[in-house]
Amino acid sequence: MKYPFEKLFLVCTGERCNAATRGDRGGLAIREQLKDLNKKLGRKPIVRVCSVSCLDLCDYGPNMVVEPNGTVYSHLTPELAKAVYRGEMGDAEPRPDLELREDEVAPNRN
Numbered sequence: 001m002k003y004p005f006e007k008l009f010l011v012c013t014g015e016r017c018n019a020a021t022r023g024d025r026g027g028l029a030i031r032e033q034l035k036d037l038n039k040k041l042g043r044k045p046i047v048r049v050c051s052v053s054c055l056d057l058c059d060y061g062p063n064m065v066v067e068p069n070g071t072v073y074s075h076l077t078p079e080l081a082k083a084v085y086r087g088e089m090g091d092a093e094p095r096p097d098l099e100l101r102e103d104e105v106a107p108n109r110n
Contacts, residue, residue: 006046008067009034009085014054017061025077027051027062033078034085043089060100074100 011034012018013027034049057063060074064081066088073084076098086092 004046005048007048007088009038009047009049009088010052010055010065010067011049011081012053012055012057012061012063013051014058014061016058017055017063022062025062030062030064030076030078030081034081037082037085041089041091047089057100057105060104063100072100073098074104 011027011031013031018026018028028051031049031051038044038047038049052065055061055063055065055072057072057074062074062076062081064073064076064084065071066073066084071088073081073095076084080095080098083092084095084098087094
């Protein structure tokens with residue numbers, strides 16, 4: 001069986017992406033607002049918004065990966081995450097400016 005969803009929005013709700021210092025701008029808030037938007041737009045049968053415990057990109061969070069392409073978006077707020085969702089779903093212009101850049105990560109990888 002092929003997985004029945006067209007897109008997956010994997011929102012990090014790990015400790016650092018959801019730190020108390022982020023207040024209502026952390027991973028849990030992002031996930032909840034995206035789930036609400038997805039449901040409101042009637043896309044629940046074809047799009048899933050899921051939590052993941054860690055994407056191992058903590059220094060750039062809050063983070064989200066969109067499948068099936070595996071695009072990583074970073075430094076998100078709930079509003080920026082909604083803009084990513086709209087761009088990924090074709091409701092608005094795509095937001096490549098919110099993608100995590102290779103050159104941002106490469107110097108920190110060992």
